[in-house]
Amino acid sequence: MSKVLIIAEHDGATLNESTAKCVACANDLPDTEIDLLVLAKDGSGVAEQAARLDSVAKVRLIENDANEHALAAVLAPQIVALAGGYSHLFGPSTTFGKDLMPRVAALLGVNQVSDIMSVQGSHTFKRPIYAGNVILTVEAPADLPVVATIRTASYKSVSATNNAPVESLTDHTELPQHTRFVGLSSGSSDRPDLQSASLVVSGGRALGSAENFALIYALADKMGAAVGASRAAVDAGYVPNELQVGQTGKIIAPDLYIAIGISGAIQHLTGIKDVGTIVAINKDEDAPIFEVADIGLVGDLFKIIPELKDAL
Amino acid sequence: MEKILVGLKRVVDYNVRVRVRSDGSGVETDGVKMSINPFDEIALEEALRIKERGEASEVIVVSIGPSEAQQQLRTGLAMGADRAILIESADPVDPLTAARVFLELVNREQPGMVLLGKQAIDNDNNQAGQMLAAIWGRPQATFASKVEIQGSTATVTREVDIGLETIEIDLPAVVTTDLRLNEPRYVKLPDIMKAKRKPLDITPLAELGVGTATAHAEVAFEPPEERQKGIMVQDVAGLVEALKDKGLV
Ligand SMILES: Cc1cc2nc3c(=O)[nH]c(=O)nc-3n(C[C@H](O)[C@H](O)[C@H](O)COP(=O)(O)OP(=O)(O)OC[C@H]3O[C@@H](n4cnc5c(N)ncnc54)[C@H](O)[C@@H]3O)c2cc1C
Ligand SMILES: Nc1ncnc2c1ncn2[C@@H]1O[C@H](COP(=O)(O)O)[C@@H](O)[C@H]1O
Numbered sequence: 001m002s003k004v005l006i007i008a009e010h011d012g013a014t015l016n017e018s019t020a021k022c023v024a025c026a027n028d029l030p031d032t033e034i035d036l037l038v039l040a041k042d043g044s045g046v047a048e049q050a051a052r053l054d055s056v057a058k059v060r061l062i063e064n065d066a067n068e069h070a071l072a073a074v075l076a077p078q079i080v081a082l083a084g085g086y087s088h089l090f091g092p093s094t095t096f097g098k099d100l101m102p103r104v105a106a107l108l109g110v111n112q113v114s115d116i117m118s119v120q121g122s123h124t125f126k127r128p129i130y131a132g133n134v135i136l137t138v139e140a141p142a143d144l145p146v147v148a149t150i151r152t153a154s155y156k157s158v159s160a161t162n163n164a165p166v167e168s169l170t171d172h173t174e175l176p177q178h179t180r181f182v183g184l185s186s187g188s189s190d191r192p193d194l195q196s197a198s199l200v201v202s203g204g205r206a207l208g209s210a211e212n213f214a215l216i217y218a219l220a221d222k223m224g225a226a227v228g229a230s231r232a233a234v235d236a237g238y239v240p241n242e243l244q245v246g247q248t249g250k251i252i253a254p255d256l257y258i259a260i261g262i263s264g265a266i267q268h269l270t271g272i273k274d275v276g277t278i279v280a281i282n283k284d285e286d287a288p289i290f291e292v293a294d295i296g297l298v299g300d301l302f303k304i305i306p307e308l309k310d311a312l
Numbered sequence: 313m314e315k316i317l318v319g320l321k322r323v324v325d326y327n328v329r330v331r332v333r334s335d336g337s338g339v340e341t342d343g344v345k346m347s348i349n350p351f352d353e354i355a356l357e358e359a360l361r362i363k364e365r366g367e368a369s370e371v372i373v374v375s376i377g378p379s380e381a382q383q384q385l386r387t388g389l390a391m392g393a394d395r396a397i398l399i400e401s402a403d404p405v406d407p408l409t410a411a412r413v414f415l416e417l418v419n420r421e422q423p424g425m426v427l428l429g430k431q432a433i434d435n436d437n438n439q440a441g442q443m444l445a446a447i448w449g450r451p452q453a454t455f456a457s458k459v460e461i462q463g464s465t466a467t468v469t470r471e472v473d474i475g476l477e478t479i480e481i482d483l484p485a486v487v488t489t490d491l492r493l494n495e496p497r498y499v500k501l502p503d504i505m506k507a508k509r510k511p512l513d514i515t516p517l518a519e520l521g522v523g524t525a526t527a528h529a530e531v532a533f534e535p536p537e538e539r540q541k542g543i544m545v546q547d548v549a550g551l552v553e554a555l556k557d558k559g560l561v
Contacts, residue, residue, distance in 0.1 A: 011474075071479070072442065073451055095472040098438050099454045102407070106443035106484050109407045111525055114437050124531065129435050130330045134339055138528040178482040179451040182467065186475030195473065199560075223561070231491065241457065241471045241492060247436070248491060250473065256560045266329060273536065277558055279551065294542035295554045307548040312559055 002029040002122050005060075006090040007079060007104075008050050010039045010094045012068070015049040017196045018092035018150075020157035022055050025150045026090055027120035027158065033057050036164075037082065039075050044166075048219040052160040059166045069181035070096055076103040077173045083108060083145060087122070093149040093251070094195070105147035113148035115141055127151070131247040132136060132270035152195070152273045153253040187240040191217075194243060197226030200254045200275075205232035206261025206283075206301060213238045214259065215305045222309050228252070230262045246271035263299045264289025281305075313424025313461075313483060315370045316359040319410075320388050321349040321383040323434040332533045339533060348384045351429025353391075353477060354489040357496040358459060359427050360392045367461045370394045372421060376405050376413050382512060389507035390499040396510070401517040408525035411443035416522045418448060423484060425466070429490040430455050441488035451481035457492040 004026040009016035019036065026034050036050045036059045049062045060082065066074050079100075083089060089104060091097030093115050105112040118126040123140045124146070140146045194200065201223065203216040213233070220227045228250070229243040239269040245252060253274035262268060262279045269292060272278060280293035283300050290296045297304065324330055325345040333340050346358075359371045364379035373388035375381040376399040385396035399413050414426060445452035453459075455469035457476065460467045461483075470477045471490045517524075545551045555561045 044428060072454075073445070076446065078424070095455060095470075099442065099452070102439035102442035103446040103452065105439070106408060106411060106446035109408075109525070111406045111528055112437070112439050114435075116441065128337065128536065130324070130431065131326075131436065132536055133330050134332055134425065135534050136530060137532040137534075139531050140528050141526045144526070176449075176451075178485075179453075180480045181479040182480050184472075184475060184477050235492065240475065241490075242473060242475050247433070248431070256555070267326070273539070277555075277560060278539070278542075279555070290544070291541050292539040294539075295551060296542065296544045297546075297551050298544070299547075308551065311548050311552045 002032045002088055003086045003120050004029065004032055004034045004090060005082065005086040006034060006036050007089070007091040007100065008036050008046065009092055009094060010038065010040065010046040012040060012042070013045060014045050016092070016094070017095070017106070017157055018094050018152045019050065020053050020160070021152040021155040022090045022092055022150045023158045024155040025054055025116060025119060026088065027055050029088065030122050037079065037273050039078060040065045041065055047166045051164040054158045054160065054162045056162055056164040058164050061166055061168050062171045063168070064171060065234040066175050070100070071179050071181060072103045073102040073179045075100055075174050076107055077175065078171045079104050080107045081171060081173045086145060088146045088148065090148050090150055093151045097149045101147055101149050108142050108145055108147060110147055113138060113146060115151040116148050117151045117154040128270065131266050133266065134271055140210070151251060153251045187242065191220065192224065192226040194226045194228055195250055195252060198255045199223055199225035200228050200252060200256070201225045201258045201260065202228035202230070202262060203233055203238070203260050204262030207233060207234065207238055210238045212227055219305055221310050222312055230268050259289055259293070260305065262288050262289055263290065313368050315372060315421055315423040316350070316358045316362060316368045317414065317423045317426045318356045318373045318388070318393065319414065319428040319440070320352045320356065320373045320375045320384050320430045321429070322346050322377045322384045322523060323349045323432055324374060326350055326433055332535050336533055346380070348387060349429050349432050351431060351433070351489050353496040354491070354493050355427040355429055356388055356391055357494045358489060361494065362459070362461060367453070367503055368424065372397060372423070374399070374414070375395060376401060376410055376419060376517065378402055380509060383511055386507050387499060389510045389512070391497060391505040394510065396512040398512065398514045399517050399520060400514055405517070406525055406527035407437050407439035408443055409522070409527070410440045411447060411516070412445045412522040412525065414440070415521060416520055425484060426486045428486065428488050430490055441486050445486040451485040452488070453479055453481050453485060454488045454492040456487050457490050459487060459493070
C-alpha cells in the first residue's frame, strides 16, 4: 500500500494547477491513499479547493503566519514532522517544488526522484536526464520514504468533484528565522498562464528587440494564447525570465505551440516534447526546429506574423 | 566574509548530443567533450566578482569526481579561483552524498557562502544545494539571478515561475545559480599558466569520512520517443488551413 502526502502549491488564495497533476501521478502508484498538505497563513480557501480534487482522502492544513510566503527552509521542517507513516512525499517540478522537496528529502536522509514522468511501480519511475535526450528508469530503496517531484507536463489534472475532509493541525516544530521574504515582482498580465495554457505563441532571438516582441504578444492576444520565449530572447531582455521555455525554464504541454524565430536547440525542445501540435516559423529551412514541427513554414517572421494575425 | 566554496561538476559539454549506449547500459561518454557544468561556471564567476568587490578573501573550487575532474578545477583556477579541492571518486556520486561531502568541507573551511549551480546538466537533478542547506541547517537561496551582500546577510533575487522573488538570508548560506546571474569570463592563456602553480588538493572520497547515501538504482536507459517531422506549408493560407484541419483554430 502506498500512502502519499502531496505538498499543495498555492499563492495564498488559489490552488496551483500543478497540485492536481501530482494527484494524477500518485494515482498511478499501486493501491494508493492520497493526502494533501496545505501550508499557509490563512489556508481555508486553498484547503477547500484541495478537498475537491478527486482521489484525495483528506486535506491536512497547517496555518501559521510564518507560512505566508513559501520559504523552503520554513516549510520543510513542518513537512518532515508529518512525514512518518507516509511512503511517498510528492511535490510538483515547479520552482516551488524544486526549491522545497530536496530540502525535505535531505532532512529525511534520502535522495529525491526528480521530474517523474511515469510510474512503473511503487518505487520505480521514469525520468528525463541530459535535457531529455535520455529517459532513465530509477528504483528508489524500498525501505525508505520516496521523496519526488512530478513533471507536471506528463500528467493531466484530476477532476474536482470530491469533498474530502479537511483536518486542521497545529505545528510545534521550531521554525528558522534566518530566511526572510522581501518581495515579489511579477510581470503578471491578463494573458493565460504559460504553464497551463492550451495555446502558446513563443518567440526567439530573431525578434531582435523588446519592441518587436510586441508582434508575438499581438498574435497571442488575437488567439487567446499564452506567450513563451527561448532563453536567447530572455537573456537579451526582450521578455521577463518567467516566459522561458526549456530544460532550465518551463516544461509545457499545450495543444498548440507556435515557435517563431526559434532555432530549436535541444535545451529548448526538451520543454515542448509533450506539446500536441508544434508549428515552426523560421526563415532558415534547415533550422532544427523543423525536424520536430508538425507544421513548418519557411519565411520572414516580420512578414508572416501580421499576415497570420489578419488571417485568424 | 573570508571564504566562498564553489562546486564545479565535470559534465558532458552542453553542445554534445548524448546518446544511450547500444546495449542500454548507460550513456555514451567515451571520447565525448567534458566541461564544467554551465551553472557552476556562473557560480564561480559570481564568487570571483564578490571577491573582486572586496566582500570575500578566498575562492575555493571543489569537484567530486574522477581524477580527470582536475581539468575542470584547473580551468576554475585559471578563471581566478585561489585553490582547488578534488574529492576523488571513480563512480558518480548522488546529490545527497555530494551534499554530505560539501558539509564536511564546510566544517573544515568555514566559508561564508557556498555557491553551487541550480542543476547539473547531466542528471538534471536540481537537489544538491538544497540538500546541503538542509543538513547544514542554513538558508538556501536557489535559482539566483542577483546576489548582494551586506555584511552578515545577503539579498538574493530568485527566478521563480511567476517572476522574480527577493529574499534576505543570514550568512553563512547556500546560493544556487540561474542563467541570468552573470556571464562567465573567458580564461586567458597567461592565467592558464599561472593556474598550474595554484594548490590543488586531492582526497579520495573514502578517506573523507562521510557516510555515503543510498543512490537510486539505475535500472534502464532508453532514448526518448522521437517526434516525427510533419508537413511543410507554403504560405500563411496553408498554415491556417492546416490548423483548421486539426481543429486548433
Ligand atoms: C545550461 C543551458 C541551459 C539552457 N536552457 C535553455 C532553456 O531552458 N530554454 C531555451 O530556449 N534555451 C536554453 N538554452 C540555450 C539554447 O542552447 C539556445 O542557445 C537557445 O534556445 C537559442 O534561442 P533561439 O532559438 O531564440 O536563438 P537562435 O538559436 O539564435 O535562433 C534564432 C532563429 O531565428 C531564425 N530567424 C532569424 N531571423 C528570422 C526572421 N526574420 N524570420 C524568421 N526566422 C528568423 C534563425 O534562422 C534562427 O533559427 C540553454 C543553454 C545552456 C547552456
Ligand atoms: N560531483 C559534484 N562535484 C561538484 N559539484 C557538484 C557535484 N554534484 C553536484 N554538485 C553541485 O551541486 C549542483 C546541483 O547538482 P545536482 O543536484 O546534481 O543537479 C551542481 O551545479 C554543482 O554545483
